[in-house]
Amino acid sequence: MAWGEADITAIKRLSDMGFKVTVTGGLALEDLPLFKGIPIHVFIAGRSIRDAASPVEAARQFKRSIAELWG
Numbered sequence: 899m900a901w902g903e904a905d906i907t908a909i910k911r912l913s914d915m916g917f918k919v920t921v922t923g924g925l926a927l928e929d930l931p932l933f934k935g936i937p938i939h940v941f942i943a944g945r946s947i948r949d950a951a952s953p954v955e956a957a958r959q960f961k962r963s964i965a966e967l968w969g
Contacts, residue, residue, distance in 0.1 A: 900924035901932055910936050927959055934967050 900923070913919050913936050921933060922942035930941070943960055950956035 900926075901929050906932055906936075909933070909938075913937055927956070927963060930960075930963050930967055938968075
């Protein structure tokens with residue numbers, strides 16, 4: 899995983915300050931639960947979707963996971 903505890907803490911702090919936070923760079927589907935409880939404004943998962951065997955299915959999985967976690 900590319901995301902560490904210091905990253906999550908910094909993102910939460912920015913969100914708590916009122917910033918609309920965007921998470922990008924090395925984001926994988928399995929990383930999404932790390933951000934649960936933080937009101938993320940945008941996720942950018944370019945390579946994870948682009949490089950998937952089925953980009954359409956990968957995008958659907960991201961969408962489904964985001965809906966489940968942030969509903």
